[in-house]
Amino acid sequence: MDPMEVFKIEVTGQEEFGAKKYRELIMDILQGLGLIRSIGRLYVYVDILKPYFAVYGLLRSGIPPLTVKDVGDVMKVQGGYQIKINDEEHMADLLRVLGERYGRERIEQPARDIVIIASDTSPSELMVANLEAEFLQDLTDALVRVAPEGFRNRRNIMTKDSFFFIAAEESLTPEMVSEIKGKIREMENA
Amino acid sequence: MLEPVMFTGGLYKHDLVVELVEDLGGYVLQKNVTQTEIILLILVPTEDMAILQAMAKELRGELVRAPLAGTEVAVVTPTLAIHHLPHSACDIAEYLRRHGSKTNMLGLARGVGREIAQINEYETALINEHDAAVFIFGNFQECIKKKESLYRNISVPVVVTGGPEIEAKDLPYAFEYVSSIGRVAHRARKATEIGSLDRIVESVGRALDKTRSSIAKDPLTTSPPRVMDSVREQVPDVEFSYSPLPIALNLTGVRVKLPYDAYKDAVKAVTFDEGVSLGEIATIKPSRMKDYILVRILSASETGFVF
Structure with a gap:
């Protein structure tokens, strides 16, 4: 069919x-x-x-633009926000966008699929890819x-x-x- | 009568097969080593096949008939772009190889389109150096009929493949037409698709048999495998050629993959036990393929003897 x-x-x-x-x-x-x-x-x-x-x-x-919340789960943690990445296909785009928005010094990646941002504003709505x-x-x-x-x-x-x-x-x-x-x-x- | 066969087995002790073939008066045409496996294309006297089969069994190898061994087939597509490759063209080339043929894939420079398709003199001459050619066309019968101009001037038998059913009378310049192999975007894996590949192999086999029978009417002065063996022995530099098959065998001669200017005299001077040199019984000319040497053995009517 x-x-x-x-x-x-x-x-x-x-x-x-x-x-x-x-x-x-x-x-x-x-x-x-x-x-x-x-x-x-x-x-x-x-x-x-x-x-x-x-x-x-x-x-x-x-097709709506792909946002941070589409590629991972965003959670408020102490001192910022944590993104648990579920879709690694857009990993490079995600890190580039976060770097541009928050600056590299405020981004930490303790594990392959975990990114922590030292910021008070949530990255959920940031556009990762068009x-x-x-x-x-x-x-x-x-x-x-x-x-x-x-x-x-x-x-x-x-x-x-x-x-x-x-x-x-x-x-x-x-x-x-x-x-x-x-x-x-x-x-x-x- | 020499029987063309393919030996597939482990690398370990394969020398025994090579030695046996040489002892029996046969020829090893091609040797392909893939890690721990080896594929040998062999010509062996028919009456001694049983001995080779016993050896293959002992070495846990596989011996199958390779009807196209010792021939070179051109697989021609309108271009080498994604529209024609890799699927149908690679499938056909690989399938011909599995049956022992040496295949060369050739994409034409301006073979695309219906009205604008053309072939130049160089491409025609290059295809004519092969024993047969397979032209791969698409799914529209109007285009397949129109593209006859591409192979009209080719002197070797041309097997045309395409999608729709077309009657042979509509393609008078083709040796045969094989349908059901047009433009596809997937590998051949269904039984019907594999069946179409089998029909191409059969058709190419018939084309080669036709050439063989015409050669038999006026036989060559000597056989191409014998020329290959002598060149390999007396021009040792050929073993240092970067080509995976330094001497390619045709039905009417060989192609030696060494630079023409530097080695033509050495090839001409190759001498046989009967006392004649290769230069006396064959024409040695530059091949259209790179800078190689093309050896075309003269027929008995030209030299007056056969050995």
């Missing part, structure tokens, strides 16, 4: 096999980069005779990987809740872009 609400792929001509395989390929790549859960609807249109490749997707609700920016970078990377390799003329329009990616062998013309937009709209309305 697809983790997405809608996933449509359309390829011109007698290319049923190509459409089926590209569906698997897109799933593999999106899953590999951990993006699949953030995409709600995905429409892929390929015209192999022109040739061009287009993807339009709607994103699920925005996941949305990371997500958009990964998404662009995924789209470039998915598109056939020879399609080097690309356009990628990203908004807060959607993305529209076109790749073609020839230069992209306004007519081509509007034609593709029309095709995608037809797929949406079908």
